[in-house]
Amino acid sequence: MERNMMIAGFGGQGVMTMGKLLAEATSQATDLNVTFFPSYGAAMRGGTSNCYVVISDEPIGAPVSYNLEDLVVMNGPSLRKFLPNLKPGGTLFVNSTIVTEEVERDDIKIVKAPATQMAIDINNPRALNVIMLGVYVGATDAVPEEVIVKGIEHKFQAKPHLIEPNVDAFKMGLELGRQQK
Amino acid sequence: MAERVFMKGTEAIAEAAVRAGCRFFAGYPITPQNEIPEYMARRLPEVGGSFVQGESEVASVNMLYGAASTGIRAMSSSSSCGISLYSEGVSYCASARIPMVYVNVQRGGPGIGAIQPAQQDYLQATKASGNGGFRMIVLAPDSVQECVDMVYEAFDLAERDQNPVLLLTDGVMGTMMEPVVLPEMRSDEELKAFREKFMPRAIVGHPLGQQAFCRPGSVGDGQEQENIKAAAMYETWDKDVRVEEYMMDDAEIVFAAYGISARISRAVLRELRKQGIKAGMIRPITVSPFPYDAFRNLDFDRVKGIIDVEMSIPAQMRWDIDFAVQNRVPVKEVLRSGGQLLTNDQVMNGAMEFIKEVL
Amino acid sequence: MAEEKKVYTRTKGIIEGAVSGFCPGCMHSTVHKLIGEAAEELGALDKLVRVEGVGCCGLGQFYVTCDETIAAHGRAGAVATGVKRSSPDSLVYTYQGDGDLAAIGLAETMSAANRGENFTVIFVNNGIYGMTGGQMAPTTLVGMKSTTTPKGRDPEEHGYPMHMSEIINQLTAPYYIERVSCDTAQHVIKARKAIKKAFQYQLEGRGYCLVEIVTSCPTNWGLDTLKSLDFLRDKMFTEYPLGVFRDKGAEEK
Numbered sequence: 037m038e039r040n041m042m043i044a045g046f047g048g049q050g051v052m053t054m055g056k057l058l059a060e061a062t063s064q065a066t067d068l069n070v071t072f073f074p075s076y077g078a079a080m081r082g083g084t085s086n087c088y089v090v091i092s093d094e095p096i097g098a099p100v101s102y103n104l105e106d107l108v109v110m111n112g113p114s115l116r117k118f119l120p121n122l123k124p125g126g127t128l129f130v131n132s133t134i135v136t137e138e139v140e141r142d143d144i145k146i147v148k149a150p151a152t153q154m155a156i157d158i159n160n161p162r163a164l165n166v167i168m169l170g171v172y173v174g175a176t177d178a179v180p181e182e183v184i185v186k187g188i189e190h191k192f193q194a195k196p197h198l199i200e201p202n203v204d205a206f207k208m209g210l211e212l213g214r215q216q217k
Numbered sequence: 218m219a220e221r222v223f224m225k226g227t228e229a230i231a232e233a234a235v236r237a238g239c240r241f242f243a244g245y246p247i248t249p250q251n252e253i254p255e256y257m258a259r260r261l262p263e264v265g266g267s268f269v270q271g272e273s274e275v276a277s278v279n280m281l282y283g284a285a286s287t288g289i290r291a292m293s294s295s296s297s298c299g300i301s302l303y304s305e306g307v308s309y310c311a312s313a314r315i316p317m318v319y320v321n322v323q324r325g326g327p328g329i330g331a332i333q334p335a336q337q338d339y340l341q342a343t344k345a346s347g348n349g350g351f352r353m354i355v356l357a358p359d360s361v362q363e364c365v366d367m368v369y370e371a372f373d374l375a376e377r378d379q380n381p382v383l384l385l386t387d388g389v390m391g392t393m394m395e396p397v398v399l400p401e402m403r404s405d406e407e408l409k410a411f412r413e414k415f416m417p418r419a420i421v422g423h424p425l426g427q428q429a430f431c432r433p434g435s436v437g438d439g440q441e442q443e444n445i446k447a448a449a450m451y452e453t454w455d456k457d458v459r460v461e462e463y464m465m466d467d468a469e470i471v472f473a474a475y476g477i478s479a480r481i482s483r484a485v486l487r488e489l490r491k492q493g494i495k496a497g498m499i500r501p502i503t504v505s506p507f508p509y510d511a512f513r514n515l516d517f518d519r520v521k522g523i524i525d526v527e528m529s530i531p532a533q534m535r536w537d538i539d540f541a542v543q544n545r546v547p548v549k550e551v552l553r554s555g556g557q558l559l560t561n562d563q564v565m566n567g568a569m570e571f572i573k574e575v576l
Numbered sequence: 577m578a579e580e581k582k583v584y585t586r587t588k589g590i591i592e593g594a595v596s597g598f599c600p601g602c603m604h605s606t607v608h609k610l611i612g613e614a615a616e617e618l619g620a621l622d623k624l625v626r627v628e629g630v631g632c633c634g635l636g637q638f639y640v641t642c643d644e645t646i647a648a649h650g651r652a653g654a655v656a657t658g659v660k661r662s663s664p665d666s667l668v669y670t671y672q673g674d675g676d677l678a679a680i681g682l683a684e685t686m687s688a689a690n691r692g693e694n695f696t697v698i699f700v701n702n703g704i705y706g707m708t709g710g711q712m713a714p715t716t717l718v719g720m721k722s723t724t725t726p727k728g729r730d731p732e733e734h735g736y737p738m739h740m741s742e743i744i745n746q747l748t749a750p751y752y753i754e755r756v757s758c759d760t761a762q763h764v765i766k767a768r769k770a771i772k773k774a775f776q777y778q779l780e781g782r783g784y785c786l787v788e789i790v791t792s793c794p795t796n797w798g799l800d801t802l803k804s805l806d807f808l809r810d811k812m813f814t815e816y817p818l819g820v821f822r823d824k825g826a827e828e829k
Contacts, residue, residue, distance in 0.1 A: 056394065063223040063396040072394035076249060076332070097484025097561045099393045241662050267661040271654065272687035279651035283627065283658025286645050291662070305648050420643040421663040422623030425588055431645035
């Protein structure tokens, strides 16, 4: 079973970190095949940013898909640009603090989470990506939650004081995701 | 078993090279391979090696030529239009029979092309990477793990043949992260032994009468004699041909692809199998020497067609396929180029069109 | 009977019995001899590595006894960088002409100098391409005829002669830069001293040293050997004055 997902947003929203955290944590804690593929362009600050994560129990072909199971959009332009790449029956994850427009497709499942606002509310504005990752894992069970918790512990091993707030943020998202499963 | 780590292709290549004993790297910035020189700039000083950011690709490959001529394990990397500028130095290394390793993380072309991935340097890589008609072993990995294993082995092949070895990969493999198991670090003793073997030829200074002369060319009939020796060495490469024949036992539809295109084709043909279509794949792992026999020896009564999948327009590996197949079955091309990525769906669609025609 | 004392012997840096095949009046043979002598006096012949440029410079391969590689045209600075970084105990020098160092290899020349690479550059400047048949070099004098400037070098069209020692002297890293010649016995002695000093500095790990040697090319200048010497002194030395441009070693003393 292969699962293709894409995460897209503004630079600075932690899009790459979110994808990498999911992919690396999966690589470390499971024996699944996993790829992380960042879009890359000319080095530039403040542009749009996106990445692909593929998780599979079989060898992975292209690490990129235009026929996605899951699409996470953190801003409006990403929604408009990448929504056509979500396959019918796929799931769209929307950062509803930033993306306020209506989604004009009725053949997909939509999971909304005000990730930016939630991050601000817990005084950890940079954690919006970890919250969104929680929402994603909660709604899809793409990987067991412990995988990501371990991944967060690993990622912040040099800054241990950041582990707890990020695990908390992740679990907050997880809860919200499960509610919309 | 060693732990698997999650690494970007370019960084995995760099670490594997260091573990293989690479102690000199020169390179010039070009996307999408910048992480290789950046990694080397951090890593090589830790192991007593030397990193130089060359003033150009031309300078970098000539630094590589100089460093490798002292018997040290040396490497460089670049991408497509940068690799064009390597022609001079690679040709010199081949002429002087200097072992060295270089990496092409291919991007779109021709010209400056696109910084996004492509496979548009196949003919250059396999047929004429510089003037003079020399040949090289060219390895084409299809995963980050193979990138690692092949760059590690490339140094041994280069030393065995006293010839350059090229790792031909692309911007997908270069920027993609995948789980990978890294090889053991070559010990200082091993590296010393490698260098000791080369020492009589190494241009490091010798006692009078034992002059080491690194000769990238010669006068009189010397050059022809060198070419005859090199040609004889190329002839020994039949044993080095590597090819993956995947699900070929009963295949009626044969994908032909290397590198990134091969891994995509593999995923697609597994889907086709689920639909009852007998698909298989021939994946050249060494694109030079090319596995012609894998194509020549196909059962042409059974095989109904070949699908050549490449991220290049026009197709390039097609030349080698045609050379072996000689029109005995139809060949369909599924191609993208200029930095446009192939996806599983595109290959599937192309394959289905063809299958309807030939089955 | 007074004891006989040997005051001169042929350097072991030149192949025994080899006879110069350079054109009459060419100074390459003298420079090769001086390099051999300098390295021998320093006891460093067995660690000497020559990175040879292309052109008449490349003919040196038939005479020298030291380890050697041949760089592609212009790339000696890059090749020497690779050699020296990988074999720091070797005594590495490049041997390059004006076309090699100042035209096709300008980027490699400037960049190696700017990095302060610890090798020695022997730059033979005769203001013209030799082996390829007398084409214009970056160092060709204004008005000087070459096979590609049949009416003489015209600054409007071809620009002006490049002064490589002066240009490299604009960089911070180089340790020692001197311009010498080989037209008189006195100048030959000075040239040998300069080469020896540059080698000594390299052995001490001081960094980039350039010895420019202004020479004649009777064949491609279209002059006989004596008139070439006149031209060298009247015209070349005017454009390319001899002297020390930089000697950080002397400043430190």
